[in-house]
Amino acid sequence: MSQITHSGGDEREHGPVVGSPAVKMIDRSTHDDVPVHHRRREPGARIQTRRIGGLDGLRGIAVIAVVAYHLGPDLVPAGYLGVDLFMVLSGFLITALLLDASRRGGVRLGAFWARRFRRLVPALLAVIAGVAVWVRIAGPATLEPTVRGQGIASVFYAGNWKLVADGTSYAALTDPVSPLLHLWSLAIEEQFYVIWPLVIAFVLATALGRRGLIVLSAAGALASAVLMGVWFDPNTDPLRLYFGTDTRAQAFLIGALATFVVERAGGRDVWRFSRWAGVPAFGLLLVAFMLGDSADVLYRGGFAAFAVVAAMATVAVTVPGSLANMLDRQPLRLIGRVSYGIYLWHWPIIVLVTEDNTPFTDVELLLFRLALIAGATALSWFLIEMPYRRAQRRWAVLFAVGGIALALGCLLTMRSASVLAYADVDVTKVPTPVVVTPSTVTTTTTRVAQIPAPPAPPQTVMIVGDSGMFDLTPALTAGFTTLGSQVIETAYAGEGLTRPAGVRDGWARTVVEFQPDLVLVMLGPWDLEFIDENGDDAYRAEIDETVKVLTAGGARVLWLSVLPGQAVLPGKFVSADLQDRFFSALPALYPGRVDYLDITGALTAADGKTPREIDGRLLRKPDGWHLCPEGAAAVAREVLSHLRLGSTAWVDGPWRSDPRYDDPHGGCPT
Numbered sequence: 001m002s003q004i005t006h007s008g009g010d011e012r013e014h015g016p017v018v019g020s021p022a023v024k025m026i027d028r029s030t031h032d033d034v035p036v037h038h039r040r041r042e043p044g045a046r047i048q049t050r051r052i053g054g055l056d057g058l059r060g061i062a063v064i065a066v067v068a069y070h071l072g073p074d075l076v077p078a079g080y081l082g083v084d085l086f087m088v089l090s091g092f093l094i095t096a097l098l099l100d101a102s103r104r105g106g107v108r109l110g111a112f113w114a115r116r117f118r119r120l121v122p123a124l125l126a127v128i129a130g131v132a133v134w135v136r137i138a139g140p141a142t143l144e145p146t147v148r149g150q151g152i153a154s155v156f157y158a159g160n161w162k163l164v165a166d167g168t169s170y171a172a173l174t175d176p177v178s179p180l181l182h183l184w185s186l187a188i189e190e191q192f193y194v195i196w197p198l199v200i201a202f203v204l205a206t207a208l209g210r211r212g213l214i215v216l217s218a219a220g221a222l223a224s225a226v227l228m229g230v231w232f233d234p235n236t237d238p239l240r241l242y243f244g245t246d247t248r249a250q251a252f253l254i255g256a257l258a259t260f261v262v263e264r265a266g267g268r269d270v271w272r273f274s275r276w277a278g279v280p281a282f283g284l285l286l287v288a289f290m291l292g293d294s295a296d297v298l299y300r301g302g303f304a305a306f307a308v309v310a311a312m313a314t315v316a317v318t319v320p321g322s323l324a325n326m327l328d329r330q331p332l333r334l335i336g337r338v339s340y341g342i343y344l345w346h347w348p349i350i351v352l353v354t355e356d357n358t359p360f361t362d363v364e365l366l367l368f369r370l371a372l373i374a375g376a377t378a379l380s381w382f383l384i385e386m387p388y389r390r391a392q393r394r395w396a397v398l399f400a401v402g403g404i405a406l407a408l409g410c411l412l413t414m415r416s417a418s419v420l421a422y423a424d425v426d427v428t429k430v431p432t433p434v435v436v437t438p439s440t441v442t443t444t445t446t447r448v449a450q451i452p453a454p455p456a457p458p459q460t461v462m463i464v465g466d467s468g469m470f471d472l473t474p475a476l477t478a479g480f481t482t483l484g485s486q487v488i489e490t491a492y493a494g495e496g497l498t499r500p501a502g503v504r505d506g507w508a509r510t511v512v513e514f515q516p517d518l519v520l521v522m523l524g525p526w527d528l529e530f531i532d533e534n535g536d537d538a539y540r541a542e543i544d545e546t547v548k549v550l551t552a553g554g555a556r557v558l559w560l561s562v563l564p565g566q567a568v569l570p571g572k573f574v575s576a577d578l579q580d581r582f583f584s585a586l587p588a589l590y591p592g593r594v595d596y597l598d599i600t601g602a603l604t605a606a607d608g609k610t611p612r613e614i615d616g617r618l619l620r621k622p623d624g625w626h627l628c629p630e631g632a633a634a635v636a637r638e639v640l641s642h643l644r645l646g647s648t649a650w651v652d653g654p655w656r657s658d659p660r661y662d663d664p665h666g667g668c669p670t
Contacts, residue, residue, distance in 0.1 A: 060331075224247055278324070475650075485518075511553050558596075
């Protein structure tokens with residue numbers, strides 16, 4: 001994000017002249033990349049310049065939209081499009097800078113990249129190191145592996161591909177939102193800064209010249225938009241499309257195209273264009289921020305259309321006119337000048353400063369966050385960004401090496417292994433049910449002889465649930481198979497009544513194939529998002545459909561309460577028992593078919609809390625929610641006791657060595 005400053009001058013003094021380009025990069029005495037209004041008097045005459053405050057204002061609008069979206073997404077539903085506006089601005093300004101360099105003797109790639117490094121890297125390293133220290137001292141342990149991985153990737157400007165690689169794993173869905181998540185856009189921007197100058201220098205060195213660059217920019221933007229549209233599937237997460245450099249290149253290239261249009265057009269044509277298109281284009285940007293949050297529209301040409309409108313607004317503010325006057329205001333110029341720092345610091349502060357660790361709520365918390373963002377931005381500007389840009393080359397190199405070493409050092413001291421169970425599990429697919437017959441579980445003859453035969457154990461038991469039930473499954477399976485029951489295991493990480501796609505169809509097929517006479521259900525908080533978006537009645541309808549599926553063959557359902565404690569959902573910790581208000585009502589709604597069992601007591605200490613360890617027994621995994629063998633045994637005993645199947649021959653069996661109790665590694669030491 002380039003720096004623009006402003007000086008005075010009225011519209012008449014700086015009106016463009018026919019035949020002159022509208023923008024050009026000049027005056028490197030104070031700034032690296034300064035687009036200016038100018039007027040060419042006659043060949044060889046000195047170009048009169050002034051810096052464009054309107055571009056700073058436009059950049060200010062972009063960062064305001066992004067911050068507003070992150071603070072209140074319901075108020076600005078598509079404020080994230082401010083990032084796309086930044087991309088268009090970058091494509092426009094950097095292309096103009098490189099074209100100007102080519103006119104004045106050629107593109108000096110080393111000098112260009114050095115200026116980009118001075119402008120972008122120091123503040124980035126400060127944010128990464130600051131967040132690493134913050135999380136290490138005060139953040140939840142579950143954040144450390146995420147910050148470590150994303151931080152290292154961000155140092156090398158590969159954060160977007162790290163997010164793509166993380167994909168839809170359980171950890172990607174359940175880890176608290178990373179305070180470095182927003183650096184994905186800076187990674188794409190820096191990749192553009194590396195590749196695009198090489199392309200421009202190469203093409204300009206050939207006979208293709210500027211026309212070749214225009215064709216290449218247009219073809220690249222079109223290909224990027226088409227790829228996004230073709231690859232978009234409304235039934236899958238568009239993460240790859242949103243974070244991919246190839247599918248996001250369209251915004252930069254459309255900005256670059258705007259530069260070529262301005263360069264080839266007459267100055268008066270650009271002036272006329274700004275007069276009739278500038279304000280309407282800006283108005284469309286504001287409308288898009290408020291209404292343009294439809295994924296179907298955005299991924300099927302919407303991002304490209306927004307970039308075109310953003311490019312129109314960008315061109316319009318490069319010449320005096322209504323839009324330039326509107327955006328060339330001191331508050332917007334100031335925000336635009338420091339927009340890079342605002343963008344860097346706003347997201348870590350929003351993620352890490354919450355009601356849980358401050359005495360503030362609602363408006364007070366909002367004001368406190370805004371004050372912290374302003375303070376961090378000011379410190380970054382005065383203590384890091386400006387001093388480094390002015391530093392002599394020797395000191396700049398020394399500080400660069402030290403800054404990179406410091407950031408990497410802070411990151412490498414953080415834990416690399418996730419403390420979250422099943423962090424690498426892909427939760428987008430429904431696994432095949434596992435069938436366990438009584439003969440697959442071995443027990444000693446002596447042990448079995450000491451236990452009287454339980455009354456009427458079920459012939460076939462089906463186990464349904466998410467990762468909490470997945471941890472409970474070995475204990476339940478051991479208990480029921482000891483009693484002679486066949487067990488059908490279907491529980492898996494990430495499952496709820498409403499996710500993943502096809503989960504209920506899988507249960508229906510299992511019921512038809514194995515005809516269970518008892519179904520055990522225990523779910524976690526995965527459906528809370530569905531409840532928030534669709535309401536209680538919609539979720540009750542999902543429960544009703546599930547009960548019909550599970551009891552279709554005449555089975556009884558024992559629905560267990562959600563594991564007590566706090567579970568991790570995207571961006572927050574939640575009380576895991578919020579759905580129990582639905583589940584506890586099931587026996588009255590489905591008498592004779594559904595029973596309910598509150599298992600909280602099996603995991604609760606004498607003081608009423610649900611700690612990881614009780615009386616020397618390690619019940620929970622390091623994340624504090626998933627079960628170790630002792631916890632699984634405690635809950636399974638509660639279930640069997642409720643069913644009046646009191647066998648304990650299974651309690652110390654080989655099921656305790658199941659590999660799932662070593663996820664994460666060492667999480668349940670024996």
